[in-house]
Amino acid sequence: MTENLKPTDAAQVGEVLAWTAGSGKSVELIGGGSKAGLGRPMITDYRLDLSALEGVNLYEPEELVLRAGAATPLGEIQAMLAQQRQQMAFEPPDYAGLYQHDKDQTIGGVLATNLAGPRRIKAGAARDHFLGVAGISGRGEAFKSGGRVVKNVTGYDLCKLMAGSFGTLAALTEVTIKVLPAPEKIRTVLLFGQEDGTAILAMSQAAGSPHEVSGLAHLPSAIAARSSVSYVQTAGASVTAVRVEGPGPSVEHRAAALREQWGSFGAVEELHGHNSSTFWREVANVAHLLPQADAVIWKLSVTPSLGAETMAAALSEGGEGYYDWAGGLLWLSVPLLNDGHSDGGVALVRGALIGPDAGHATLMRGPDDLRERIDVFQPGAPALAALSARIKDSFDPRGLLNPGRMYVAV
Amino acid sequence: MLMPKPEADILAQRQGLIADLRQIVSGEGVIADEIALRVYESDGLSAYRQTPMAVVLPETVAQISDIMRLCDQRGVKIVPRGAGTSLSGGALPLEDGIILGLGKFNRILEIDYENRAVRVQPGVTNLGISQAVDAEGFYYAPDPSSQIACSIGGNVAENAGGVHCLKYGVTTNNLLGLEMVLLSGEVIRLGGKHLDSGGYDLMGLLTGSEGLLGVITEITVRILKKPETARALLIGFPSSEAAGACVGQVIGSGIIPGGMEMMDKAAIHASEEFCHAGYPLEAEALLIVELDGPGREVDHLIEKVGAIAEGCGSTSLRISETEAERDAFWAGRKAAFPAIGRISPDYMCMDGTIPRNRLPEVLARMGELSKKHGLAVANVFHAGDGNLHPLILFDANAGELETAEEFGADILRLCVEVGGVLTGEHGIGVEKRDLMAEVFTEQDLAQQQRIKCAFDPNGRLNPGKVFPVLHRCAELGQLVVHKGKIPFPEIPRF
Structure with missing residues (x-):
């Protein structure tokens, strides 16, 4: 039977984790609980609700920095930033639709899972905006790393290690992030009717232009038809999209240049403010693949130029998918036979990754029994897996924090 | 500066070690001559000097694996060295250690414009990458002042920056892949041309780890298309407060300049005497603000920044009209170090x-x-x-x-x-090793050293750097065990 604990501050989190470390009790860490469906399922002795660690402790817009309790709701931070016309440039996606709940995510959860939206290709992921961290390791010891400045080589960069560690190394208690001005204006140029391979080429050309594009996605026609943006929904063809953001005159100039560049491929159209925002929000939040009862959702990060080939191989036995990150991010929906034996397409999906340094595939949504049976995260080569396990040991020698959330032993 | 005490039994192995190294790297790849070793006695921080036992200059990853295994077995310390431009003594040799020089890893392995990536060996210079892709209009964004000489491997080890970091990020934000060799000889590849890690972000951990975790043998960086135009403003202020206020207001107004540099009066005067860039000598502080992007954007923002500067009480303002003029604005800043060296x-x-x-x-x-x-x-x-x-x-x-x-x-x-x-x-x-306690508690430093133990359990890779006190890994790994006792009655259950 799992016992729930809700410490009121970081010191109490430290007390609990020091005790669990000493007594060998396992602990599940929960912020907002919005991503409980991501990762392998766990059964632990304790569930540690960190939601009391909330509140923005420092926000200096001119310094582009914000510090908050790790369980501060993302919505609260976003509202505060919006008032100053600023934003988190990595465009954290909202997977409430994907996991079918209405919970608000926390800043700590976004960082611990290293999420990023379409702007990843220009602005980086959560990891790139994570300046400072305070946490309690699985040893029950408080530690900190980083600071509040963007240039810092003072000691190892543990923020990077915390980003994407899914609570398997430490409970984050306070985080400091870089924030950036929100763009004055947004435009999206659409290109219609391209095959996947040609679309990837068009996106590569745009990414290699000097126009500082901040989003590049391609939706096959069946998926485009599910968009709530009418231009996209009624296109009756595949839709490839590029986003530019910035000061007004610059955005108009760059959008025009991209229209011309893409005009050589086929028919083009332009989306302005509101439609533009809606389009990219749907791409970020995987809205087009939802809801689907008898399917699992995979996310693949690959070499962009190999995107189309990878997609075709992964979907050779059915399913559908679309591209973000200039073809480097594939979102797949793969049919699931609910017979308790289906592998959710894992062999086919991971088998589709091409060559050495091929990238990685993560099962983003699937039933508990499937996530327990297969590797949710891409298994590393043996030497890398062993090194990762030693790093886990250095923070959590008895393997008590979120045990098995990432890998069986991690 | 106190370095770890040289181990007598290691020093006594010198001849045998050199013979073993020559089995791995033949000919001139092993330097053992006293005079020749002096070339390697310091890096860019020349106040500290130490001759190593030997210098080895491997040419293949397999040789590096063998060298690492050999040194691990013999208990010999290894100091990796790129171009030797470190200003913090990161490549300072140890008396009972060898220098592992990566100078022969100087090839660009692949340029992939389609995926905007360049795969290089660690000894390639920072500027060498930008030059290799210049003809196609691309560049590598981080640009430390030493970019003509410093190696990309060293840039990764120190997480090097430059003048364009605010807009384009530092080294860690511009890497796609790494290959490294551990002290065990194991070769580990991280990333590639895709984004983010499927497991722990070890590439992020390695970046800025100062050669204490592994020897980096290959790097894939992200390249960017050069902006259409770049123009700079040269703004004089009557006080550093006024210049500082201008910087805050520029950023507060939503502008992220490609570069924004400040110099104080002493630096202005030294630079002006040295290279006659036309800096305002009466100013207490000088700002160089560079804006890049499409011409229309740059013109638009130049006007905005100029107006902000005026509002902050600027005493002089020049805007570059030509590339030559923009270069002249920067010449003084880039020559600031030699200019000080002159006086x-x-x-x-x-x-x-x-x-x-x-x-x-x-x-x-x-x-x-x-x-x-x-x-x-x-x-x-x-x-x-x-x-x-x-x-x-x-x-x-x-x-x-x-x-x-x-x-x-x-x-x-x-x-x-x-x-x-x-x-x-x-x-x-x-x-700055002995100042680490100004920032970190003993517990913070212990956790960082435990990470080192995960890579290098015997502490042979670049010891004496970064951490003021060295602990044995076994000691760091100990855990306090609690017994019995019903825990935390004061913590809410739900």
Whole structure:
């Protein structure tokens, strides 16, 4: 039977984790609980609700920095930033639709899972905006790393290690992030009717232009038809999209240049403010693949130029998918036979990754029994897996924090 | 600076070690001659010198694996070295260790414009990457001042920055892949041409780890298309407060310039005398603001920044009309270090980062410290990202080195006190090692060293750098065990 604990501050989190470390009790860490469906399922002795660690402790817009309790709701931070016309440039996606709940995510959860939206290709992921961290390791010891400045080589960069560690190394208690001005204006140029391979080429050309594009996605026609943006929904063809953001005159100039560049491929159209925002929000939040009862959702990060080939191989036995990150991010929906034996397409999906340094595939949504049976995260080569396990040991020698959330032993 | 005590039994192995190294790397790849070894006795921090037992210059990853295994077995310490331009002593040799030089890893392996990636060996220079892709209009964004000489492997080890960091990020934000060799000889590949890691972000951990975790043997970087245009403003201010306010307001207005540099009066005068860039000599502080992008955007933003500067009481304003003029604006800034070298027998370049808005206070207190120590200081400042480079002027022949070091330590303590850090882009190395306790608790440092243990359980890779006190891995791994007792009655259950 799992016992729930809700410490009121970081010191109490430290007390609990020091005790669990000493007594060998396992602990599940929960912020907002919005991503409980991501990762392998766990059964632990304790569930540690960190939601009391909330509140923005420092926000200096001119310094582009914000510090908050790790369980501060993302919505609260976003509202505060919006008032100053600023934003988190990595465009954290909202997977409430994907996991079918209405919970608000926390800043700590976004960082611990290293999420990023379409702007990843220009602005980086959560990891790139994570300046400072305070946490309690699985040893029950408080530690900190980083600071509040963007240039810092003072000691190892543990923020990077915390980003994407899914609570398997430490409970984050306070985080400091870089924030950036929100763009004055947004435009999206659409290109219609391209095959996947040609679309990837068009996106590569745009990414290699000097126009500082901040989003590049391609939706096959069946998926485009599910968009709530009418231009996209009624296109009756595949839709490839590029986003530019910035000061007004610059955005108009760059959008025009991209229209011309893409005009050589086929028919083009332009989306302005509101439609533009809606389009990219749907791409970020995987809205087009939802809801689907008898399917699992995979996310693949690959070499962009190999995107189309990878997609075709992964979907050779059915399913559908679309591209973000200039073809480097594939979102797949793969049919699931609910017979308790289906592998959710894992062999086919991971088998589709091409060559050495091929990238990685993560099962983003699937039933508990499937996530327990297969590797949710891409298994590393043996030497890398062993090194990762030693790093886990250095923070959590008895393997008590979120045990098995990432890998069986991690 | 106290380094780990040389181990007599290791020193006694020297001849056998050299013979073994020659089995791995033949001919001139192993340097053991006393005179030739002196080339490697220091890096860019030349105040510290030490001749290593030997220098080995491998040419293949397999040789590096063999060297690592050999040294691990023999208990010999290894100091990796790229171009040797470290300003923090990261490549300072150890008396009972070897230098593993990566100078022969100098090839560009692949240029992939379609995926905007370049795969290189670690000895390629930073500028060499940009030059290789220049003809196609691309470049590699991080541009440390030493870019003509410093190696990309060293850039990864120190997480190097440059003047364009605020907009384009530092090294860690511009990497796609790494290959490294562990002390065990194992070769580990991280990333590739895709984004983010499927497991722990070890590439992020390796970046800025100062050669303490593994030897980097291959790097894939992201390249960008060059902006259509770039123009710069040269703005004089009557005080550093006014210049600092201008920096804050530019950023507060939503503008992220490609570069934003500040110089104080001492640096302005030294630079102007050296390269006659036309800097305003009456100004107390000078700002160079560079805006890049499409011509229309740049023109639009130049106007906005000019108006903000005027509102902050600027006393002079020039806007570059040609590339030659923009280069001239930068020439003085880029020559600031040699310019100081010209007016002082020696100088020491510090590297703290502070929250931008504390600059006037930090400069004022630095002035007091300058009086206290009796040494002059000039300041150049990456104003956009808060990275401060105070240049302490001294004369080593007059016995002022120690005073300069004390002054430097006081400056870095000041940086930490106002919410900043000890180093923005030069690394801790040996130079700032003993100041780590100003930032971190013993517990913080113990956790960092446990990570080192995961890579290097015997502590053979670049020991004596970064951490002021070395602990054995077994000691660091111990855990306090609690028994019995019903825990935390005061913590709410639900």
